[in-house]
Amino acid sequence: MSSSASPSPSSPATSLPAQLTARVQAVTGIDPEMRPATKPQFGHFQSNVAMRLAKSAGRPPREVAADLVAQLALDDLCEPLEIAGPGFINFRIKAEVLATTAAALIPDEHAGIVPSADPQRVVIDYSAPNVAKQMHVGHLRSTIIGDCFNRVLSALGHTVIPQNHIGDWGRQFGMLVEQILDEDLDPDTLDLEGAEQLYQRANAHLKADEDFATASRDRVVKLQAGDPETTAIWRKLINVSLAGFNATYARLNVLLTDADVAGESTYNDDLPIICDDLESRGIAQVDDGALVVFVEGSQTPAIIRNQRGGYGYTATDLAAIRHRVGDLESDRIIYVVGSPQQFHFEQVFAIARRAGYLPDEVAAQFVGFGQVLGADGKKFSTREGTAVPLNELLDEANTHAAPNIALAAIKYADLSSGLQKDYTFDAERMVQTTGDTGPYLQYAHARINQILRKAEAEADEAGTPAPGQAITVLDEPAEQQLALLLSRFGEVVAEVGDSLAPHKLCNYLYELAGAYSTFYEHCPVLRSEGEVRESRLGLCRAAKKVLGQGLYLLGIDAPERM
Numbered sequence: 001m002s003s004s005a006s007p008s009p010s011s012p013a014t015s016l017p018a019q020l021t022a023r024v025q026a027v028t029g030i031d032p033e034m035r036p037a038t039k040p041q042f043g044h045f046q047s048n049v050a051m052r053l054a055k056s057a058g059r060p061p062r063e064v065a066a067d068l069v070a071q072l073a074l075d076d077l078c079e080p081l082e083i084a085g086p087g088f089i090n091f092r093i094k095a096e097v098l099a100t101t102a103a104a105l106i107p108d109e110h111a112g113i114v115p116s117a118d119p120q121r122v123v124i125d126y127s128a129p130n131v132a133k134q135m136h137v138g139h140l141r142s143t144i145i146g147d148c149f150n151r152v153l154s155a156l157g158h159t160v161i162p163q164n165h166i167g168d169w170g171r172q173f174g175m176l177v178e179q180i181l182d183e184d185l186d187p188d189t190l191d192l193e194g195a196e197q198l199y200q201r202a203n204a205h206l207k208a209d210e211d212f213a214t215a216s217r218d219r220v221v222k223l224q225a226g227d228p229e230t231t232a233i234w235r236k237l238i239n240v241s242l243a244g245f246n247a248t249y250a251r252l253n254v255l256l257t258d259a260d261v262a263g264e265s266t267y268n269d270d271l272p273i274i275c276d277d278l279e280s281r282g283i284a285q286v287d288d289g290a291l292v293v294f295v296e297g298s299q300t301p302a303i304i305r306n307q308r309g310g311y312g313y314t315a316t317d318l319a320a321i322r323h324r325v326g327d328l329e330s331d332r333i334i335y336v337v338g339s340p341q342q343f344h345f346e347q348v349f350a351i352a353r354r355a356g357y358l359p360d361e362v363a364a365q366f367v368g369f370g371q372v373l374g375a376d377g378k379k380f381s382t383r384e385g386t387a388v389p390l391n392e393l394l395d396e397a398n399t400h401a402a403p404n405i406a407l408a409a410i411k412y413a414d415l416s417s418g419l420q421k422d423y424t425f426d427a428e429r430m431v432q433t434t435g436d437t438g439p440y441l442q443y444a445h446a447r448i449n450q451i452l453r454k455a456e457a458e459a460d461e462a463g464t465p466a467p468g469q470a471i472t473v474l475d476e477p478a479e480q481q482l483a484l485l486l487s488r489f490g491e492v493v494a495e496v497g498d499s500l501a502p503h504k505l506c507n508y509l510y511e512l513a514g515a516y517s518t519f520y521e522h523c524p525v526l527r528s529e530g531e532v533r534e535s536r537l538g539l540c541r542a543a544k545k546v547l548g549q550g551l552y553l554l555g556i557d558a559p560e561r562m
């Protein structure tokens with residue numbers, strides 16, 4: 001790559017470190033493996049590429065370094081390159097390049113996020129609680145993670161289609177409807193908690209009373225046949241449950257709406273079609289009365305239709321894929337579901353690929369996640385050993401902090417370590433405003449804002465324009481580090497969109513808040529003068545924008561004051 005073809009240094013599309021890497025690699029042919037310089041006097045980045053090349057060429061490393069330095073035309077980006085020690089090359093990005101890059105963030109409402117060159121239609125399957133059951137911790141994780149993916153992919157210019165695949169169908173509705181009739185209960189008077197209690201009563205009844213069990217089975221048949229009375233009660237149970245889910249979504253401040261609900265029952269009419277299709281093409285076969293598909297590499301076949309003629313979870317998910325590809329025209333489907341369901345989705349994807357419901361050019365990704373553990377290191381549960389309803393968990397966090405802070409604590413704890421890991425729900429630690437927590441980032445944001453507010457009030461009083469709209473001087477290492485880090489935001493977001501690893505965004509924001517702290521310690525802002533003051537306020541503004549936008553992408557509120 002010649003230097004004229006390389007991206008301009010102020011291009012927001014690639015961060016300064018990435019531009020630098022690309023330009024160096026174009027000359028060296030191998031990854032220069034840029035590392036942040038260990039001391040400010042070594043510049044901003046250091047590479048041992050010359051030493052690695054020297055080894056394979058059998059030449060003195062400093063000589064190779066000198067050759068490279070002569071070839072690398074980086075004058076537009078860097079100060080003159082330096083060779084250090086055994087043959088390191090030190091790179092120092094020009095202060096004016098850093099200033100221009102950081103200043104470009106101030107008026108940019110996307111804070112440097114660049115829309116994808118290949119915008120896609122992305123289905124995200126997340127949340128998916130079950131009717132007549134309260135949402136549990138697993139649904140909390142799915143909802144928070146899916147909400148983050150939704151925000152990130154939307155910010156990258158993709159069309160996100162959330163699909164809330166709620167569990168609104170199945171044999172359990174036979175006993176639920178039967179129990180309602182048995183108790184002469186008006187389902188309209190139920191709330192979600194009441195529906196869940198009904199579920200427990202129905203379950204107990206079913207075990208104790210043979211006649212009730214038979215009636216429940218008959219009721220399933222009536223529901224499947226569309227019997228009006230049965231269907232009406234079933235619908236009411238769904239509505240009661242949806243109202244409860246929506247109340248939780250509002251509490252969680254997530255983007256899901258009723259328009260995103262596409263429950264299992266949506267696919268009822270498609271199930272026989274799918275079975276016929278798979279059977280007629282020899283993909284599925286009747287085995288011991290059930291219709292099954294043998295999937296390569298797995299011992300147990302997937303059951304599409306059981307011996308009683310009932311369709312299950314697998315059939316529904318196949319129908320859902322067919323709909324998502326055929327009708328929703330998605331290019332990518334992301335499933336945010338607990339890790340224990342990984343095998344199910346591997347089977348579903350394999351069958352859907354074989355059947356052509358999921359063409360090769362459509363990506364299907366299962367994003368599993370670990371469990372939430374209690375302080376005792378065991379799966380988070382009540383004293384009775386049952387799963388803790390989500391609302392109780394939120395209440396618990398609220399006893400330690402204000403709701404928006406408690407929520408930040410939970411979401412950040414959920415997103416900041418690798419999704420597959422289990423994490424311990426330690427409300428007291430999670431709400432701390434120090435350390436790697438959501439509230440710490442909120443606090444950093446509020447602190448930056450406080451400075452800007454003061455400066456604005458002073459300017460207001462003096463009748464001068466709002467300060468900090470430009471960045472012209474960046475002489476201090478702490479200022480430069482902050483600017484460098486700010487320039488990476490767009491790239492980090494793009495990376496999270498690809499890898500679906502929100503902890504990378506969390507780590508970045510934590511590092512950014514740290515860099516801001518260091519800057520604030522070393523560089524007086526309000527007490528400095530002229531262009532320096534103006535530039536430092538500009539840096540504050542850019543930092544506030546990036547931090548605020550980053551928190552938004554995590555679904556975390558960025559308070560102006562705390």
Ligand code: ARG
Nearest residue numbers: 125128129130165166167337
């Ligand atoms: N309702 C299911 C559960 O609570 C999750 C559904 C996940 N999505 C799907 N397409 N199967 O475990």
